Amino acid sequence: MLNWNLLTAFTSVMGNVQNADISKSFELMGLGMLGIFIVMLLIFLVIVVLNKTTKNKKENR
Amino acid sequence: MWDLSAIHLFLLEKATCFLYNNNICGFVYKEEGVLKSLNGLSFLINGVTAVTWQMVLMWFIGGLLMWLAIKKDFEPALLLPMGFGAILVNLPLSGVLGNGGIVQWLFEKGIVASEAFPLLLFIGIGAMIDFGPLLSNPRMLLFGGAAQFGIFFTVSLAVLLGFPLKEAMSIGVIGAADGPTSILVSQVLKSDYMGAIAVAAYSYMALVPIIQPAAIKLVTTKHERMIRMPYNPKSVSKTTKILFPVIVTMIAGLIAPASLALVGFLMFGNLIRECGKLENLSQTAQGPLANLITILLGITIAFQMRAEVFVQTGTLIVMALGLFAFVFDTIGGVLFAKLVNLFLPKDKKINPMVGGAGISAFPMSARVIQKMALKEDNQNHILMHAVGANVAGQIGSVIAGGIILSLARLWGMM
Numbered sequence: 001m002l003n004w005n006l007l008t009a010f011t012s013v014m015g016n017v018q019n020a021d022i023s024k025s026f027e028l029m030g031l032g033m034l035g036i037f038i039v040m041l042l043i044f045l046v047i048v049v050l051n052k053t054t055k056n057k058k059e060n061r
Numbered sequence: 062m063w064d065l066s067a068i069h070l071f072l073l074e075k076a077t078c079f080l081y082n083n084n085i086c087g088f089v090y091k092e093e094g095v096l097k098s099l100n101g102l103s104f105l106i107n108g109v110t111a112v113t114w115q116m117v118l119m120w121f122i123g124g125l126l127m128w129l130a131i132k133k134d135f136e137p138a139l140l141l142p143m144g145f146g147a148i149l150v151n152l153p154l155s156g157v158l159g160n161g162g163i164v165q166w167l168f169e170k171g172i173v174a175s176e177a178f179p180l181l182l183f184i185g186i187g188a189m190i191d192f193g194p195l196l197s198n199p200r201m202l203l204f205g206g207a208a209q210f211g212i213f214f215t216v217s218l219a220v221l222l223g224f225p226l227k228e229a230m231s232i233g234v235i236g237a238a239d240g241p242t243s244i245l246v247s248q249v250l251k252s253d254y255m256g257a258i259a260v261a262a263y264s265y266m267a268l269v270p271i272i273q274p275a276a277i278k279l280v281t282t283k284h285e286r287m288i289r290m291p292y293n294p295k296s297v298s299k300t301t302k303i304l305f306p307v308i309v310t311m312i313a314g315l316i317a318p319a320s321l322a323l324v325g326f327l328m329f330g331n332l333i334r335e336c337g338k339l340e341n342l343s344q345t346a347q348g349p350l351a352n353l354i355t356i357l358l359g360i361t362i363a364f365q366m367r368a369e370v371f372v373q374t375g376t377l378i379v380m381a382l383g384l385f386a387f388v389f390d391t392i393g394g395v396l397f398a399k400l401v402n403l404f405l406p407k408d409k410k411i412n413p414m415v416g417g418a419g420i421s422a423f424p425m426s427a428r429v430i431q432k433m434a435l436k437e438d439n440q441n442h443i444l445m446h447a448v449g450a451n452v453a454g455q456i457g458s459v460i461a462g463g464i465i466l467s468l469a470r471l472w473g474m475m
Contacts, residue, residue: 012221012223016223017220022217022221024472025216025219025220025229026217028213028226029214029217032465033206033210035317035464035467036206036461038316039206039316040202040203040205040456040457040460042312043199043202043312046308047195047202048199050304051196051199051295054300
């Protein structure tokens with residue numbers, strides 16, 4: 001496990017780098033990408049279902 | 062008939078009396094009153110003496126934006142108002158700022174109070190989008206998700222550069238290539254760099270034909286760029302087209318409530334378009350509404366281009382990070398397509414460039430991808446696949462913005 005405390009003393013161009021912010025940013029990356037894919041997969045399923053159901057109706061007619 | 066010479070004499074006499082009574086040109090008559098009288102004229106140079114080098118720099122930046130808009134055709138609808146606005150708000154003692162100043166009022170009411178301008182613009186954008194290519198080939202949705210990677214990658218980089226997480230989140234959204242979403246997220250998160258973020262978002266959107274080919278070539282081989290993808294569109298029923306915006310709004314609202322305003326207004330515009338009963342409203346949303354908001358949005362955002370806010374080292378870094386986000390969004394989409402290809406049979410492979418079209422710059426990105434495909438193989442037509450991914454990118458970018466806002470709220474940052 002990477003010890004983020006090592007970065008406490010790190011000062012960057014825009015100021016002190018916060019430990020908590022670094023770990024939160026990685027958390028954001030993981031949760032964000034996962035969240036987007038979940039939403040996209042749900043929309044994908046909805047489209048598949050819609051395409052199938054409305055197509056069936058047409059064919060039945 | 063008026064006697065013009067009599068009126069002229071009357072006005073001249075009144076003006077002379079006024080100047081004399083107010084001691085403005087008393088020096089003509091009173092030698093000792095010269096200095097005092099010149100002080101009376103100082104109001105004419107108050108503005109000139111209040112000019113700072115930062116303001117002059119902003120005039121040049123405003124001029125540059127207008128030049129890019131007019132000469133280079135870079136997003137002229139946004140960059141021209143922003144460029145002019147940058148000059149407007151950087152004139153000393155500007156009457157458009159402060160209490161009663163029109164630009165400040167527009168900003169406070171149209172952006173701060175309710176994010177009305179970017180949201181209303183989304184109705185117009187929704188009415189312009191045809192989700193047909195995506196509905197007939199829904200797997201393209203995955204690229205609209207993957208191509209948001211640059212946003213989150215840039216957030217981490219911005220944090221490592223020393224930006225507070227809230228600022229980093231706002232900066233990352235530049236990568237969505239979605240101006241209204243960038244403005245909205247930076248406003249909700251109260252970013253100090255809102256002006257720079259808006260300029261970066263719109264500038265890089267205009268630079269898609271330059272940025273994307275370079276980024277794509279960096280991570281693909283010629284052979285990959287030549288992959289052909291047959292297009293066999295399935296028919297999409299009107300019911301699907303009508304239900305799609307409603308259901309997407311409900312999904313987004315239930316999973317990422319903070320994205321509801323963005324997704325809801327985008328999908329509302331699309332519903333107006335697809336319902337088939339509101340052609341006039343659809344045309345109004347696509348044309349007059351979008352145009353009116355665009356005119357006001359550019360000049361309103363210029364409020365954040367005041368020298369004291371804009372001229373700082375952070376602005377340059379924000380611009381650089383925006384470019385980074387844009388490049389890595391494209392690369393994220395391309396690499397995801399390459400990953401998917403590992404699991405697909407040889408004759409079903411996806412041209413990885415299509416993944417790069419999963420950003421929000423619609424339809425420019427799809428066109429760029431098609432142009433690149435034709436350059437490698439003049440019989441390779443992947444436009445409709447790219448359009449599908451590009452439209453998915455529109456959804457992906459607003460979802461990404463909404464998720465960022467949801468997490469910011471969850472972490473007590475707003």
